[in-house]
Amino acid sequence: MASSRRAILAGLGASLLWGGPKTGMRVLSSRPEDFEMPMDGFGSWITPVEKFFVRSHHYTPDVKLRDWKLSVVGKVSTPLVWTLDELKKLPRVELVSVLECAGNGRGLYQPSMPGLQWRYGAVGNARWAGVRLADVLRKAGLQPGAVEVLFDGADVAVGAQPEFQRSLPLKKALSPSTILAYEMNGEPLDPAHGFPLRLVVPGWAGDHWIKWVMKIEVRDTEFEGFFMKTAYRIPPRPVLPGSAVDPAQMVPVTSLSIKSVLASHADQSTVAPGPLQLTGAAWSHAAPVVAVEVSPDAGRTWKPATLGADRAPFAWRLWEFPWTPPGEAFYTILVRARNALGETQPLEPEWNPSGYSHNAVQAVRLHVTATPLSPAASPAPGQIVRPATLEQSCLTCHTLEPIEQQRLTRAQWEREVEKMQRWGAKVRPELKEVLVDFLANHYGVRPVR
Numbered sequence: 001m002a003s004s005r006r007a008i009l010a011g012l013g014a015s016l017l018w019g020g021p022k023t024g025m026r027v028l029s030s031r032p033e034d035f036e037m038p039m040d041g042f043g044s045w046i047t048p049v050e051k052f053f054v055r056s057h058h059y060t061p062d063v064k065l066r067d068w069k070l071s072v073v074g075k076v077s078t079p080l081v082w083t084l085d086e087l088k089k090l091p092r093v094e095l096v097s098v099l100e101c102a103g104n105g106r107g108l109y110q111p112s113m114p115g116l117q118w119r120y121g122a123v124g125n126a127r128w129a130g131v132r133l134a135d136v137l138r139k140a141g142l143q144p145g146a147v148e149v150l151f152d153g154a155d156v157a158v159g160a161q162p163e164f165q166r167s168l169p170l171k172k173a174l175s176p177s178t179i180l181a182y183e184m185n186g187e188p189l190d191p192a193h194g195f196p197l198r199l200v201v202p203g204w205a206g207d208h209w210i211k212w213v214m215k216i217e218v219r220d221t222e223f224e225g226f227f228m229k230t231a232y233r234i235p236p237r238p239v240l241p242g243s244a245v246d247p248a249q250m251v252p253v254t255s256l257s258i259k260s261v262l263a264s265h266a267d268q269s270t271v272a273p274g275p276l277q278l279t280g281a282a283w284s285h286a287a288p289v290v291a292v293e294v295s296p297d298a299g300r301t302w303k304p305a306t307l308g309a310d311r312a313p314f315a316w317r318l319w320e321f322p323w324t325p326p327g328e329a330f331y332t333i334l335v336r337a338r339n340a341l342g343e344t345q346p347l348e349p350e351w352n353p354s355g356y357s358h359n360a361v362q363a364v365r366l367h368v369t370a371t372p373l374s375p376a377a378s379p380a381p382g383q384i385v386r387p388a389t390l391e392q393s394c395l396t397c398h399t400l401e402p403i404e405q406q407r408l409t410r411a412q413w414e415r416e417v418e419k420m421q422r423w424g425a426k427v428r429p430e431l432k433e434v435l436v437d438f439l440a441n442h443y444g445v446r447p448v449r
């Protein structure tokens with residue numbers, strides 16, 4: 001949000017009231033709030049709010065309804081300023097849709113890139129209720145020349161970080177499935193999910209689902225902000241892994257990719273011989289998932305899984321596959337989904353510089369044995385001595401969490417430190433080397449586990 005109201009609305013009260021992540025969430029950053037859904041979240045068709053992943057570029061704003069208004073401005077004949085009750089006079093629409101972060105699976109890419117290291121759980125399936133964005137725009141009256149619609153939330157950038165503002169092309173904004181939601185799973189949105197109003201763009205990645213929406217601007221030119229022209233872009237064709245690509249040569253991440261997850265069994269786990277129930281979820285964009293297939297033998301043979309009865313155009317499908325391992329062995333189980341367009345998942349991830357849209361077939365390796373090995377005693381964690389400069393330069397806006405999950409080379413760490421300096425981190429020039437060395441030595445390149 002770029003207005004003078006930021007002072008009133010900024011703050012951490014909401015996240016304190018909300019109480020942070022519930023048990024089981026994987027905390028990638030406690031502040032700004034970035035929490036990943038645990039694998040058991042794939043066990044229900046509707047993801048409970050307390051398990052639903054949270055992705056925030058800035059701190060969660062403490063929005064008070066009495067101060068909140070939605071304004072609709074720009075290329076419209078009647079600019080609007082509405083309270084939530086006024087907005088609710090428009091017809092109510094309800095839909096079930098998957099919400100998936102564009103960066104879901106970033107932590108699985110090799111070589112690694114900076115960014116939150118999401119694995120499988122930056123996704124969830126919820127029931128959203130609100131009003132059609134098209135109805136709001138119709139009330140305001142679109143003027144000729146309108147090409148896109150820009151959204152701004154009540155969240156405020158941290159330091160000199162760019163504001164999180166994003167736009168939708170007019171056609172997508174007018175789609176009947178694009179809604180401004182005030183409810184999630186039958187309750188008002190909670191602060192971490194955008195109270196009081198968030199954009200819901202079924203079939204498109206989460207970066208479009210702006211939270212805490214306060215201002216909608218109809219534009220006759222493309223918005224040039226950082227989160228449109230630099231971030232959330234992907235090369236149109238796969239590139240050499242590890243290479244840099246000019247954002248101008250990339251295209252925005254829009255539609256979700258077809259994807260499936262095996263959630264019932266962890267990779268590299270051990271199970272006793274006997275019948276197993278493999279389960280998980282699969283989703284796509286506008287084209288529905290029509291099949292999920294499981295290969296219990298590393299891709300030699302594929303068999304159809306049974307799809308769950310619950311379905312809706314943009315929702316995920318649960319699937320199950322009862323399987324009795326034919327004997328004691330080490331099995332590599334693969335799962336892939338197919339949609340109504342015949343699209344399926346690649347066997348290998350295709351690398352891109354920011355680690356978006358990961359949808360490669362997942363492999364779950366299962367050791368079926370009646371005599372499990374006793375786990376090797378893990379070595380006591382060594383005491384990491386942190387240089388004082390880390391505390392002073394880096395742990396002011398956020399905690400260590402987003403730092404320690406990275407797997408970066410020294411050169412990547414140097415660029416990351418410089419990015420944070422541009423955002424406001426104060427690093428004494430004579431200590432920068434020490435800091436970069438420490439980061440590269442402790443949070444360097446290592447295998448994904």
Ligand code: HEC
Pocket residue numbers: 032056057058114115116158159160161393394395396397398402403406416417420421423424425426427439
């Ligand atoms: C002025 C505030 C500020 C300071 C100081 C700061 N950071 Fe950050 N950093 C941020 C914000 C805000 C994010 C989250 C960005 C997002 O999620 O969009 C972030 C995210 C990160 C991430 C996750 C990857 C990414 O690029 O989003 C890493 C790694 C990181 N910071 C490292 C550091 C290091 C190392 C330092 C010390 C040199 C540092 N930060 C100091 C604001 C800061």
